[in-house]
Amino acid sequence: MRFARFRRASSPASAARPRLSRDAYVLGVIAFFVMVGFGVVIPVLPVYARSFGVGYIEVGAIISAFALMRFVASPFVGRMIDWGGERTILTIGIGIVAASSGLVGIAQDYPQLLLLRGAGGVGSAMFSVSAMTLLLGAVPSLRARSIGFYQGGFLIGGMAGPALGGLLATISLTAPFFFYAGTLAVAGLVGLVLLRPRTVRGGDAAAESAPPIRFREVLRDRGFRVACAANFSQGWTSFGVRGALIPLLVVEVLREPTVFTGIAFACAAVAQTLALAPAARFVDTVGRRPAIIGAFAVAAATIAVVPFAPNIWVLTALLCIYGVAAAFMGTAPAAAVGDAAGPKGGRPVAVFSMFADFGAIIGPLVAGYLADTVSYPVAFAVGGMLLLATSLYATRMPGGVPAQK
CATH class of the missing domain: 1.20.1250.20 (MFS general substrate transporter like domains)
Known part of the structure; x- marks a missing residue:
């Protein structure tokens, strides 16, 4: 009986069972910090934009500018990743969003606010494409679970963020933007320290050395x-x-x-x-x-x-x-x-x-x-x-x- 238990514990199938990579766990933590900050800003941003004396169209433009610049920047992010690697581009992207969010809190007029939100969209594209590229590098048997863990970080952060945003807004309309910059700084530091460079990710050596599939x-x-x-x-x-x-x-x-x-x-x-x-x-x-x-x-x-x-x-x-x-x-x-x-x-x-x-x-x-x-x-x-x-x-x-x- 003891021998049977020993065989079950040491079977090749159990020893070789695939697990989520460290990168997947790290990206889930990063997603949480990013989304907590984003959720803090969302309830406040339209009100803050209105404080510059603009109409509802201009308020909508502030929200659209972020998505528009993500769309414009995305085609270039793939080449950036080829040049600098996912970890580098992800960290730079988070840094751009952090800096632009902090500067939003001290914007002097509406054009500055619009420009800074657009810059945040560029950084967001760099972060999100780099993160997803890392996640999709997992073996097929774990790709969806890696993505699910990452999205779970976003969802949990998104649930906590708006409540914190309401509290911070009682201090001032600009406080949420500085808080967002802080959570992004934490996320960028986590990525820089804990994400492994592409060459030492611990995956299949043949897959790492193989050329990318043609677009x-x-x-x-x-x-x-x-x-x-x-x-x-x-x-x-x-x-x-x-x-x-x-x-x-x-x-x-x-x-x-x-x-x-x-x-x-x-x-x-x-x-x-x-x-x-x-x-x-x-x-x-x-x-x-x-x-x-x-x-x-x-x-x-x-x-x-x-x-x-x-x-x-x-x-x-x-x-x-x-x-x-x-x-x-x-x-x-x-x-x-x-x-x-x-x-x-x-x-x-x-x-x-x-x-x-x-x-x-x-x-x-x-x-x-x-x-x-x-x-x-x-x-x-x-x-x-x-x-x-x-x-x-x-x-x-x-x-x-x-x-x-």
């Missing part, structure tokens, strides 16, 4: 194209429909106070966080294709019926269902990018990121126009149609879990 070959990969379509539809629906219209739906249709919007979104974030681990395991073991087909179909149906919710409780339940689907929607497409691009996919990751940014730029404009000129249900239905189109397109992906690249 033209990545573009021919159907999984990569589906992932880009998925990111576009998510950017459109999350920012243009969910983020921009649901707060108005709560106040103007359901006639509830604004605080209920925060409660509903917080419940959805908790649901998404709880679903991340099982969703990532499903994506890594069953496959990317069924996860994208199922999750985007559920999200499409859910977002389409949101404007018909009779009360805040039904709306909250629908948002929680959407949050569970979002756990799959956030991990499966990104894992598909890693499958197509391999561990040195800086440029494909940048293109993948651009699709989400593009959706986030035009989604709010189109959704707002449809809500103004037609109706809320039509605006939500368009977002649902994009999600459903992604689900149908994913049926053309290869099934199963791909071999390691």
Whole structure:
């Protein structure tokens, strides 16, 4: 009996079971600090912009400038990574966002504020593309779980940030920006000290020395194209429909106070966080294709019926269902990018990121126009149609879990 126990403890299968890399854990911690600071700023930024005596269009431009500059900068980040490595570009990117956020707190006029927020978008692109490139370097059996852990850091930080932002705003409107700069400084220091250089990551030596897959070959990969379509539809629906219209739906249709919007979104974030681990395991073991087909179909149906919710409780339940689907929607497409691009996919990751940014730029404009000129249900239905189109397109992906690249 003792011999049998010894054999089980020492079996090759258990000894060789893959685990998340140190980089994945470090990036999860970095994501937490980044999102805590970002969440602190979000509730205050529109009010701070209004303090410069500008209108609502100018306030919207402050928010759009960040996403626009992320979109413009992303194509160059892949080449930066090829030149300096992921750790270097990630640290520089976080430093740019930290410096620009601190300077926002001492901006003297609206043009300075707009310029500094745009600079923050450039740094954000450098950070996010570098981090995702590192995560997708994991072996295929752990790609989704690495991404899930990273996104969990973002979600937990995002839940804590707005509450801290409300407290800091009682001190002054500029205090959250200095706090954000501080959390980013911590995140950058963690990355600089704990992330390993590319040459000593401890992965497969053959994979590390192999040349990157040509971008033209990545573009021919159907999984990569589906992932880009998925990111576009998510950017459109999350920012243009969910983020921009649901707060108005709560106040103007359901006639509830604004605080209920925060409660509903917080419940959805908790649901998404709880679903991340099982969703990532499903994506890594069953496959990317069924996860994208199922999750985007559920999200499409859910977002389409949101404007018909009779009360805040039904709306909250629908948002929680959407949050569970979002756990799959956030991990499966990104894992598909890693499958197509391999561990040195800086440029494909940048293109993948651009699709989400593009959706986030035009989604709010189109959704707002449809809500103004037609109706809320039509605006939500368009977002649902994009999600459903992604689900149908994913049926053309290869099934199963791909071999390691």
